[in-house]
Amino acid sequence: MTKKKLALFTALLSTLTLLGCNKQEAAKNADSSQASPAKSEVVLKIGDQKGNMRAQLEASGALKGVDYKINWYEFPAAAPVAEALKVEGIDIGYLGDAPFLFANANGGTAKAIAVYKTDPYPTAILVPENSPIKSAKDLKGKSLTMNKGSISHLLTLKVLEQQGLKPEDVTFKFLPPADGKLAVENGSVDAWVVWDPYTAYAELKDHYRIVANGRGLYSGYIFLAGTQKALDDQQKRVAIQDFIYRLKASQIWTNEHAEEFGKEYAKIVGLPEDVGILAFKRRNSSWDPIDADVIKTSQETADFYTKYQLINKHFDVSNSFDQGFKVTK
Known part of the structure; x- marks a missing residue:
């Protein structure tokens, strides 16, 4: 790798790297967005990975008219998202199925409420x-x-x-x-x-x-997961359902404007334009509800981890899901 490329790659990694927050850090480091703060006192603390949910929602305009406040927290990977969910530093977060299940098998209590299905090839x-x-x-x-x-x-x-x-x-x-x-x-x-x-x-x-x-070997699932505390709060639950509707709308828009969003994604993450376009366009993504097939596939993933002793004993994944959310009205 040339010095120039190494410098560019290091800059990319620096952009993608943000340490996970505990409750106190989250309160200090949150980035807020809200359309109508006077309408409601509901605040959603949302954990994202840079260039994903927030980028798509803002590029598509799908957040227009929200009547709750959103505090955003960005993480470099799934593990700190899982940790933030575990300590209730965030209400909902975006993380892959394998690390989500790994975390829940090791004491986590978050529940997956929607699934982002992607092409697993780039893994x-x-x-x-x-x-x-x-x-x-x-x-x-x-x-x-x-x-x-x-x-x-x-x-x-x-x-x-x-x-x-x-x-x-x-x-x-x-x-x-x-x-x-x-x-x-x-x-x-x-x-x-x-x-x-x-x-x-x-x-x-x-x-x-x-x-x-990853094709044929990995599901390509990414979950939106929530803490039990947030899901049990009826005002937050209504806001979370609205947020999922908006996620689906943003996914439809970005898929229809893949080239355009790919360029924007590159800018957000600090990537060369061609890299951003390739990385986004080959996701072939869709936000879908949690269903029996998703749970079945997740059980197979957990069992595979148990087979290789990454999870110490059989882990029943059924309690790790809440099927009470839809992605379209």
Whole structure:
């Protein structure tokens, strides 16, 4: 990687990195938005990952006319979102299914209330252009870096199983995306397991190759999850339902204006324009209600984690969902 590219990538990682908040930090660091503050005293504390819900809602104009206040909190990945939900630092948050289930199996009590279905392709195992690893078959004896309990961890275990390999056949290095990429760059790790926009950046700017992707192995689910306290508050529950309607409207708008929003997404996250467009357009996303199929797939994910002892014992996911929310009126 050239010095110029490394500087650009470091800037991207700095933009994407914001530490998770506990209750006191959340109160200090919130960013607020509201259309009609005089109408209601309801405040929703919403945890997002940069360039996702808030960006789509604001670009589409779907937040116009809200009669409750929104305090936004941005996080770099799912794990701090899960932690913020656990300590009730936020009311609702955006996080992948695997880390959500991993968190709930380890003491979390949040409930998924809507699902953002995306193409799992960009969750991938990547290697540098000149790597001797040509396919997933070549991973035996190699080292891979990822976040523990993340969708990247799930994908890695799925790929190894598909190739007839065991976790012991590779070396796991649990690092956040920034450190993981640098570890691959300096040669201390062989492969990087990550998601978009990191994947798109690595492909387009660093000429990394995808040797395995999430299609057929990972659901592509991202959940909107809420704390039990927020869901039990009837005023907040009404506001949360309204917020989900607006999320669906924003998703429809951004899908219809994918090129336009891809450029805006690039600006928001601090990406080159071509990276932002690729990362957004290949999501092929849709906000949908929680249904029996979503719960069934989630149980399979939890059981897979139990099989590999990431979850210590059987975890019944049924109590991790609230099916009382719709995505369209």
